[in-house]
Protein backbone atom coordinates (compact mmCIF):
# COMPACT_ATOMS: atom_id res chain seq x y z
CA UNK A 1 0.00 0.00 0.00
CA UNK A 2 2.80 2.35 0.88
CA UNK A 3 4.48 1.62 -2.45
CA UNK A 4 1.21 2.28 -4.33
CA UNK A 5 0.76 5.67 -2.66
CA UNK A 6 4.37 6.54 -3.36
CA UNK A 7 3.91 5.66 -7.03
CA UNK A 8 0.72 7.72 -7.26
CA UNK A 9 2.58 10.63 -5.68
CA UNK A 10 5.23 10.48 -8.38
CA UNK A 11 2.52 10.32 -11.09
CA UNK A 12 0.63 13.31 -9.68
CA UNK A 13 3.85 15.29 -9.31
CA UNK A 14 4.86 14.69 -12.93
CA UNK A 15 1.35 15.60 -14.15
CA UNK A 16 1.64 19.06 -12.69
CA UNK A 17 5.33 19.62 -13.51
CA UNK A 18 6.36 22.00 -16.29
CA UNK A 19 6.56 20.22 -19.64
CA UNK A 20 10.02 19.91 -21.12
CA UNK A 21 8.93 18.41 -24.43
CA UNK A 22 8.13 20.60 -27.44
CA UNK A 23 5.91 20.17 -30.49
CA UNK A 24 8.77 20.25 -32.97
CA UNK A 25 8.52 20.55 -35.99
CA UNK A 26 5.14 22.28 -35.59
CA UNK A 27 6.80 24.74 -33.24
CA UNK A 28 10.34 25.87 -34.19
CA UNK A 29 13.00 24.74 -31.76
CA UNK A 30 15.07 27.70 -30.55
CA UNK A 31 18.73 26.83 -30.16
CA UNK A 32 21.07 28.45 -27.59
CA UNK A 33 22.81 31.73 -28.50
CA UNK A 34 26.22 30.12 -29.02
CA UNK A 35 24.87 27.30 -31.21
CA UNK A 36 26.89 26.83 -34.39
CA UNK A 37 24.37 26.45 -37.17
CA UNK A 38 24.27 26.75 -40.95
CA UNK A 39 26.20 29.77 -42.20
CA UNK A 40 24.82 32.98 -43.64
CA UNK A 41 26.99 34.51 -46.38
CA UNK A 42 26.91 38.19 -47.34
CA UNK A 43 28.37 38.58 -50.86
CA UNK A 44 28.79 42.37 -50.67
CA UNK A 45 31.09 42.02 -47.64
CA UNK A 46 33.34 39.34 -49.11
CA UNK A 47 36.78 40.52 -50.26
CA UNK A 48 37.69 37.13 -51.77
CA UNK A 49 40.65 36.67 -49.45
CA UNK A 50 40.17 32.89 -49.47
CA UNK A 51 40.92 32.57 -45.75
CA UNK A 52 37.70 30.68 -45.00
CA UNK A 53 38.44 28.08 -47.67
CA UNK A 54 42.07 27.73 -46.51
CA UNK A 55 41.20 27.21 -42.85
CA UNK A 56 38.33 24.78 -43.46
CA UNK A 57 39.41 21.39 -42.09
CA UNK A 58 37.15 19.44 -44.44
CA UNK A 59 37.76 21.57 -47.55
CA UNK A 60 34.06 21.99 -48.12
CA UNK A 61 34.17 25.64 -49.23
CA UNK A 62 34.79 26.48 -52.87
CA UNK A 63 34.79 30.04 -54.10
CA UNK A 64 35.75 32.13 -57.09
CA UNK A 65 36.14 35.86 -57.53
CA UNK A 66 36.64 38.33 -60.32
CA UNK A 67 38.22 41.79 -60.54
CA UNK A 68 35.98 44.55 -59.25
CA UNK A 69 33.97 45.82 -62.26
CA UNK A 70 34.07 49.32 -60.77
CA UNK A 71 37.37 50.80 -62.14
CA UNK A 72 37.48 53.20 -59.18
CA UNK A 73 37.69 50.31 -56.73
CA UNK A 74 40.53 47.86 -56.20
CA UNK A 75 40.37 44.21 -55.30
CA UNK A 76 37.99 41.47 -56.24
CA UNK A 77 34.30 40.72 -55.85
CA UNK A 78 32.91 37.30 -55.14
CA UNK A 79 31.51 35.34 -58.07
CA UNK A 80 30.66 31.90 -56.68
CA UNK A 81 30.64 30.62 -53.11
CA UNK A 82 29.57 27.07 -52.30
CA UNK A 83 29.55 24.99 -49.15
CA UNK A 84 29.17 21.23 -49.26
CA UNK A 85 27.13 20.41 -46.16
CA UNK A 86 27.74 16.70 -46.69
CA UNK A 87 31.12 17.26 -45.08
CA UNK A 88 30.88 20.61 -43.28
CA UNK A 89 31.23 19.92 -39.57
CA UNK A 90 29.94 23.37 -38.52
CA UNK A 91 33.16 23.95 -36.64
CA UNK A 92 32.90 27.78 -36.94
CA UNK A 93 36.51 28.22 -38.12
CA UNK A 94 35.50 29.86 -41.41
CA UNK A 95 33.54 32.56 -39.59
CA UNK A 96 36.30 33.12 -37.05
CA UNK A 97 38.93 33.88 -39.68
CA UNK A 98 36.75 36.00 -41.96
CA UNK A 99 38.10 39.56 -41.64
CA UNK A 100 34.88 41.23 -42.78
CA UNK A 101 32.23 38.93 -41.24
CA UNK A 102 31.01 38.09 -44.71
CA UNK A 103 30.33 34.61 -43.37
CA UNK A 104 28.60 34.18 -40.02
CA UNK A 105 26.90 31.38 -38.14
CA UNK A 106 23.15 31.19 -37.60
CA UNK A 107 21.07 29.13 -35.20
CA UNK A 108 19.50 27.23 -38.10
CA UNK A 109 20.13 23.50 -38.17
CA UNK A 110 17.59 21.91 -40.51
CA UNK A 111 19.45 20.36 -43.44
CA UNK A 112 17.84 16.91 -43.62
CA UNK A 113 17.27 15.80 -47.18
CA UNK A 114 16.63 12.66 -49.22
CA UNK A 115 19.34 13.62 -51.70
CA UNK A 116 23.00 14.37 -51.14
CA UNK A 117 22.85 16.81 -54.04
CA UNK A 118 20.59 19.03 -51.94
CA UNK A 119 23.43 19.53 -49.48
CA UNK A 120 25.49 21.65 -51.88
CA UNK A 121 24.49 25.22 -51.04
CA UNK A 122 25.41 28.04 -53.38
CA UNK A 123 25.92 31.76 -52.90
CA UNK A 124 22.24 32.62 -53.32
CA UNK A 125 21.05 30.01 -50.84
CA UNK A 126 23.66 31.04 -48.27
CA UNK A 127 22.77 34.70 -48.78
CA UNK A 128 19.09 34.01 -48.19
CA UNK A 129 19.82 31.97 -45.07
CA UNK A 130 19.66 35.19 -43.07
CA UNK A 131 17.26 34.32 -40.26
CA UNK A 132 18.42 33.60 -36.70
CA UNK A 133 21.91 34.98 -37.23
CA UNK A 134 23.89 34.32 -34.06
CA UNK A 135 23.72 37.22 -31.60
CA UNK A 136 27.53 37.54 -31.65
CA UNK A 137 27.19 38.57 -35.29
CA UNK A 138 24.25 40.93 -34.99
CA UNK A 139 26.41 43.77 -36.31
CA UNK A 140 26.46 42.25 -39.77
CA UNK A 141 25.85 44.81 -42.46
CA UNK A 142 27.36 47.52 -40.25
CA UNK A 143 30.41 49.43 -41.54
CA UNK A 144 33.55 47.46 -40.84
CA UNK A 145 36.28 48.86 -38.60
CA UNK A 146 39.25 49.53 -40.86
CA UNK A 147 40.64 47.26 -43.54
CA UNK A 148 40.70 44.23 -41.29
CA UNK A 149 37.06 44.63 -40.26
CA UNK A 150 35.45 44.44 -36.86
CA UNK A 151 36.94 41.87 -34.53
CA UNK A 152 34.56 39.47 -32.90
CA UNK A 153 34.66 38.32 -29.31
CA UNK A 154 35.62 34.67 -29.17
Ligand code: SF4
Pocket residue numbers: 052055056057058059060061083087088089090091092093094095
Ligand atom coordinates in the same frame (compact mmCIF):
# COMPACT_ATOMS: atom_id res chain seq x y z
S1 SF4 B 1 32.08 25.41 -40.38
FE1 SF4 B 1 34.09 24.39 -40.45
S2 SF4 B 1 33.80 22.65 -41.82
FE2 SF4 B 1 32.07 24.05 -42.18
S3 SF4 B 1 32.69 25.36 -43.88
FE3 SF4 B 1 33.28 26.42 -41.98
S4 SF4 B 1 35.40 25.79 -41.61
FE4 SF4 B 1 34.53 24.34 -43.09
Ligand code: SF4
Pocket residue numbers: 045046047048049050051052053063097098099100101102103
Ligand atom coordinates in the same frame (compact mmCIF):
# COMPACT_ATOMS: atom_id res chain seq x y z
S1 SF4 C 1 37.19 34.78 -45.33
FE1 SF4 C 1 35.40 36.11 -45.56
S2 SF4 C 1 36.06 37.74 -46.94
FE2 SF4 C 1 37.55 36.07 -47.14
S3 SF4 C 1 36.78 34.83 -48.87
FE3 SF4 C 1 35.92 33.94 -47.01
S4 SF4 C 1 33.93 34.90 -46.74
FE4 SF4 C 1 35.09 36.15 -48.22
